[in-house]
Amino acid sequence: MIQVEGLTKYYGEHAAIRDVSFTIGKGEVIGFLGLNGAGKTTTLKILGCVLLPTSGRVVIDGHDAVRAPHEVRKRIGFLPDTPPLYDEMTVGAYLAYVAQLRGVSARDVRARVAEAEEQTALREMDGTLISMLSHGYRQRVGVAQALVHKPAFLILDEPTSGLDPAQIRGMRELIRTLKGSHTVLVSSHILPEISETCDRLLVISGGQLVAQGTEEALARELGGGTIEVEVRGDRARALEVLAEFGPASVVQEEGGVLALRVEASPDLRPRVARALMVAGLELLRLERGSQRLESIFLNLTRSGGVVPKAVAS
Amino acid sequence: MKALLIARRELAGYLHTLSGYIILASILALNGLFFNAFALGKAMERSSTVLSHFFYYSSGFTIVASVFISMRLLAEERQAGTLSLLYSSPVKDWDIVLGKYLAGLAFLALYLVCTLYMPLLIMVHGKVSAGHIFAGYLGLLLLGSASLAVGTFGSSLARNQTMAAFLTAVMLVALILCWLLARIAGQPLADVFSALSLWNQHFPTFQSGQVRVRDVTYYLLLTYVALFGATRVLEARRWR
Numbered sequence: 001m002i003q004v005e006g007l008t009k010y011y012g013e014h015a016a017i018r019d020v021s022f023t024i025g026k027g028e029v030i031g032f033l034g035l036n037g038a039g040k041t042t043t044l045k046i047l048g049c050v051l052l053p054t055s056g057r058v059v060i061d062g063h064d065a066v067r068a069p070h071e072v073r074k075r076i077g078f079l080p081d082t083p084p085l086y087d088e089m090t091v092g093a094y095l096a097y098v099a100q101l102r103g104v105s106a107r108d109v110r111a112r113v114a115e116a117e118e119q120t121a122l123r124e125m126d127g128t129l130i131s132m133l134s135h136g137y138r139q140r141v142g143v144a145q146a147l148v149h150k151p152a153f154l155i156l157d158e159p160t161s162g163l164d165p166a167q168i169r170g171m172r173e174l175i176r177t178l179k180g181s182h183t184v185l186v187s188s189h190i191l192p193e194i195s196e197t198c199d200r201l202l203v204i205s206g207g208q209l210v211a212q213g214t215e216e217a218l219a220r221e222l223g224g225g226t227i228e229v230e231v232r233g234d235r236a237r238a239l240e241v242l243a244e245f246g247p248a249s250v251v252q253e254e255g256g257v258l259a260l261r262v263e264a265s266p267d268l269r270p271r272v273a274r275a276l277m278v279a280g281l282e283l284l285r286l287e288r289g290s291q292r293l294e295s296i297f298l299n300l301t302r303s304g305g306v307v308p309k310a311v312a313s
Numbered sequence: 314m315k316a317l318l319i320a321r322r323e324l325a326g327y328l329h330t331l332s333g334y335i336i337l338a339s340i341l342a343l344n345g346l347f348f349n350a351f352a353l354g355k356a357m358e359r360s361s362t363v364l365s366h367f368f369y370y371s372s373g374f375t376i377v378a379s380v381f382i383s384m385r386l387l388a389e390e391r392q393a394g395t396l397s398l399l400y401s402s403p404v405k406d407w408d409i410v411l412g413k414y415l416a417g418l419a420f421l422a423l424y425l426v427c428t429l430y431m432p433l434l435i436m437v438h439g440k441v442s443a444g445h446i447f448a449g450y451l452g453l454l455l456l457g458s459a460s461l462a463v464g465t466f467g468s469s470l471a472r473n474q475t476m477a478a479f480l481t482a483v484m485l486v487a488l489i490l491c492w493l494l495a496r497i498a499g500q501p502l503a504d505v506f507s508a509l510s511l512w513n514q515h516f517p518t519f520q521s522g523q524v525r526v527r528d529v530t531y532y533l534l535l536t537y538v539a540l541f542g543a544t545r546v547l548e549a550r551r552w553r
Contacts, residue, residue: 011553045397048397048400048401049400049401050397050400050401050551051551051552051553052551052552070403070405073401073402073403073404074403076401078397078401080394080397080401082394083394084393084394084395084396084397084398085393085395086322086326086393086395087393088325088326088329088330089322089325089329097318097322098398098402100318101315101318101319101398101399101402101404102402102403103403145398
């Protein structure tokens with residue numbers, strides 16, 4: 001549905017992105033990861049038809065973004081890094097304006113605005129001036145404007161930026177509800193924010209796509225990932241068993257209960273469980289380590305310039 | 314048409330913010346003051362001369378109003394980050410520019426309507442033809458249209474409103490001073506400069522109650538060229 005081939009963008013002499021290629025299937029929710037300045041915003045601006053690439057192609061539903069920009073723009077909803085809001089308008093009037101701008105017929109505007117407000121929990125803010133809204137609400141209006149015309153493809157640049165934990169959870173829920181009805185590309189520089197929501201990840205570093213694939217595939221390929229266990233029993237024995245799978249360490253020891261972490265692929269969890277029980281240890285808890293995605297991300301973006309091969313999804 | 318949609322929102326923006334009213338009120342007050350002090354001030358003049366003076370001063374205020382009205386048009390969108398909304402919507406760059414310009418023109422027309430009381434006062438107390446008033450206002454609207462279009466172009470180039478106003482003022486002063494260049498330049502440049510002159514060559518005829526096709530054409534052409542320039546600037550910005 002969305003094909004990006006050899007996308008390159010130069011600002012003067014400086015290449016913001018180089019030879020970025022990926023495809024996104026219909027209905028997928030894709031996380032676009034990268035540290036600040038990695039080229040995320042430039043890539044998303046090109047997909048959002050705000051910028052033109054120096055070279056390369058973007059094809060959305062068979063329409064080329066450079067040759068047929070209008071066809072592409074009809075199919076996308078774009079939330080830039082700063083929500084494009086007019087402070088002097090009310091939420092409802094603003095969304096109605098955006099809907100008309102994006103080609104929704106006058107007859108359908110009211111229904112679409114109500115629907116977008118419903119989806120983003122903005123219904124009670126319909127008559128409020130945008131200048132009076134808090135940061136969290138402004139961000140929500142930003143998402144509402146991106147989906148008010150029901151685009152097939154939603155591009156959200158850092159939708160959780162500046163939100164508090166409760167608002168981040170709300171935004172994640174919102175993105176989850178969009179799954180299926182929209183194809184979504186959502187960027188972030190904070191991993192856990194998107195790891196739960198996305199089907200697949202694209203990782204960009206130094207203007208180049210360094211990896212793409214599911215979280216599991218990336219973990220497998222890069223050896224990232226940990227398993228956390230809690231057992232009752234002999235400390236040395238537990239460490240000995242876990243060391244067979246990878247470097248292991250004790251995280252906590254309290255009242256005879258040991259919390260340990262082993263650097264190994266979470267796919268090995270059944271084998272780890274079996275080994276611990278065979279060794280006569282009481283297994284109280286076993287789960288994938290929460291540090292997992294961070295370690296993948298850091299492996300990929302560390303020491304800038306080291307570019308691992310792309311991982312097939 | 315998307316240009317009208319953009320124009321409507323922009324015009325509402327002028328009417329919902331204080332800055333629009335401040336521009337309108339201050340220029341109206343100054344225009345009224347000048348009308349009282351200079352156009353009416355001289356004793357025993359023919360009504361048509363007083364009217365002509367009114368149009369003379371009003372042309373200056375129309376140019377100043379255009380600078381202030383146009384400065385926010387595109388520069389503010391860029392400053393506030395809302396230009397990306399227009400860029401990512403299925404709207405032609407020409408429609409963005411035209412919509413912005415039309416909103417400015419509507420606001421300028423509102424200003425001109427508010428000045429109507431002055432020629433009406435002359436009409437009530439003296440004897441002037443409606444044709445003279447019509448010609449003068451047509452001239453003001455055309456001069457304002459061209460100045461606004463130059464302002465739209467200036468606003469497309471600038472990062473913020475202050476810079477936009479400055480650039481526009483520089484371009485308009487350069488266009489006004491073309492008649493001076495015409496005096497010192499040799500032929501055929503003198504003719505070119507003379508024809509380009511924003512005020513000297515084209516407005517006095519309207520001021521005296523006449524409408525000439527070449528003057529109307531000049532102002533319309535300048536409007537088109539400036540708006541075309543602004544469109545190209547918007548297009549170029551996508552390449553940055």
